[in-house]
Amino acid sequence: MRIIIIGAVAAGTSAAAKARRNGESHEIVIYEKDTYISYSGCGMPYYLGGEVENGEELTPRNPEFFKSKYNVDVLTAHEVLSVDPGKQSLQVKNLVTGEVFEDHYDKLILATGAAAAVPPIPGRELAHVFTLRNINDMYRIRAYLDTKSPKQAVIVGTGFIGLELAENFVKQGMNVTLVEMLPQVTPGLDSDMADMVESHLEKKGVLVLTGSTVEEIREKDVRISQDREVKADLVILATGVRPNVALAKTMGVALGSTGAIAVNAHMETSLPGVYACGDCIEQFHVVTGKPVYRPLGSTANKTGRIAGHNATGGDLEFRGVLGTGIFRVFDLTVAQTGLSTTEAEKEGYEVSISHNIKPNKPEYMGGREMVIKSVADKKDGRLLGVQIVGEEGVDKRIDVFATLITFGAKVSDLVHLDLAYAPPFSTTKDPVLYTGMIQENAIYGGRPLMTPEELTKLQAEGKTIQVLDTRVKKQFEAGHVDEAKNLPHSDVRGSLDSLKKDVITVTYCNKGTTGNAVQNILLNEGFKEVYNLSGGHKNFARFREHQKKTKK
Structure with a gap:
């Protein structure tokens, strides 16, 4: 069987590796139009900030690695121009030589990923304006930093990448301005939790302009709504991503309500023998069961593995996402999983909201305060979502909450968890247990x-x-x-x-x-x-x- 995979970052290479493990006789070929493959995109802000010293640490695998370990042919700088599902053929262009040739497949896996969403701002084509989506973007920004030594950075957008870049640019000695069109930073958080993040950014010297849009980018400054001007010799457009679906559309692959490729739990598209995975597909939410678009490297790896397995005769199923995310902004950790208050109310839930403020471990062991906001269903006590802001111990707790929500836990289940305890790691009643007690009292105990x-x-x-x-x-x-x-x-x-x-x-x-x-x-x-x-x-x-x- 000849398996063609289009895209060689997280999802595509995971699909190839799994397909090879399932059989040695398959011919597996990956076409990638970029020059880097299987890279750690989430590490890019930390390379730009100097925390990761060598950019090659983010690109540990190359085509030779996949050929020697998996007997998979990875052809970089090769763009798939078109696919004919009826003939199971594709037109491919070698971007180095210009040669166009035809290939064929028995099974096709689309792992075309996502691209930076660039708003139509006048001046976006200027030499000091960048997006950060791939390794080539990263090296272009690094070269600009090294040669131009910018001092005034404007970052448009306050998602994970925008905030991580803000931290790293400040550490590089730059004055940083964040511009966000919404009335708060970190759009996925509830406004009260986002406010803690904004206050922390301001304490670190970052100018935060919410409820603002960039009207024009100029050589030395940026004109922002309300006739405000901010100096800028470096501009980063961190305004989100959009799924790469142009090829899928021309093939006749159905798109979902989110605009990404629609797949079933087996990663099958609307066309027989064609699978899709990674940032080009929509997922479904574990709590609501509804389609969502949550492009994350962790999800891309999972869906890639499922696609590679099922393309070779397997029967794995995807179980959905919670939108679990975590990021660091200076010495603060911010995490979320499941539904926010806004999302839960939009879905029609009558919610019980608690703010649990507890240290991650005893104060005599250097414990630092965390704010854990939980959202639960008043009717049946099901835990719907959690957001945490704190300096230490956030990662441990958010993963516990994500596991609980995945398996449909109710708030009354939390107090029975047998969690690890010793003073260097936790309080005797872990903050997770406290959240359960607070919500249990509110929902079942008449203590609203x-x-x-x-x-x-x-x-x-x-x-x-x-x-x-x-x-x-x-x-x-x-x-x-x-x-x-x-x-x-x-x-x-x-x-x-x-x-x-x-x-x-x-x-x-x-x-x-x-x-x-x-x-x-x-x-x-x-x-x-x-x-x-x-x-x-x-x-x-x-x-x-x-x-x-x-x-x-």
Whole structure:
């Protein structure tokens, strides 16, 4: 059997390796129009920042490697011009010699990847404007950095690549401006979590302009909406990617609702004998079951393996994605998995939201605070999504949450996890367990939570609310929720007669634990409707600060 694979980055080479493991008699050929294959694209920002010293570390495999190890022919600088599914043939152009020749296949695997989405900004063709999608892009930027020594960088877009480049350019001594058309950075996060990322960027000296668009790129500056000008001798367009589907469309391969190639769980396209994998395909979400487009290297490797296996007679199935992602921005780690609050509400879920603020390990062992925001279904307690921002221990927890969501765990399952514990690694009750306890109390235990947004909205509507600050007087005087009454935990039981049992009551402390304790007292004493403020005053203060910034 002759297997042709178009594309030789993560998905295509994974497909080839798996196909070869399944049989030695197959003829396997990969056509790649670029000059680099099987590279680690996620490492490119760190090469530009000097953390990865040698760019060749990101390209450890070449065509000779695949020929010697897998007996796979990889032809770089070869572009597939057209495919005739009826004849099972293709036209290929050697980009070095200009020769065009015909090849044929028994099975075809499309691994054409994705390309940088470049907005139609005047000046985008200037010599100091770049995208970062592949190794050649990376080396072009590196050469520009080495020869021009730019000092003022403007990065358009605040996804993973944009933020990672911001960090690395600052470390190179540049002044960095981030421009984002949405009202927040990191579009996949909820706005309250994104605000923590934005504040951290600003503390590191990055100018962040949200709700802004680039109107024109000029030789020495960038003109931004609201008639603002920012100096720039380096511009990076990090405005996302789009799937490479032009060849698939001309072949007659069906596209999905996301605009990427539609495949079934076996990576089969609408055409018999034609498979697709990697960044050119749409996936489906584990929670909703609906099509999504989440181009990630980890997913590309998985789908490539499935395509290579099934093209050689196998029966593997893809089980979907959660959109799990993680990135570092200076000394902060940001991670997410599953549905955000916005996505969950759009899907019709009645959500319970918790903000769990806990150290990753005991403070006496140098523990650093994490904010874990969880989203769960109020009706059945299913965990829907989690976002975490913190300095340490984020990677460990997000992977636990991703596993739980994948297997349909409910919040009540979290508290029963037998997680590893020792002081250098965790607290006795791991933050994952605490998240489960908070949500279990809220959904099953009659101890509901209220977010800062919900509290502020109720106050703005003029609702009668009893807000109790359960911290000591000194903390209350340093800052508190509007209209709050200071009633320290130690004084609550002796002050019950001064409180109204039949109005909405909201309790809070600094982070949430003591607020919950007072909530329990009030509910046990017959108060009708008592909420604990999610994440306490610390979370509320961040919310109010963000409100002030957005009103300016």
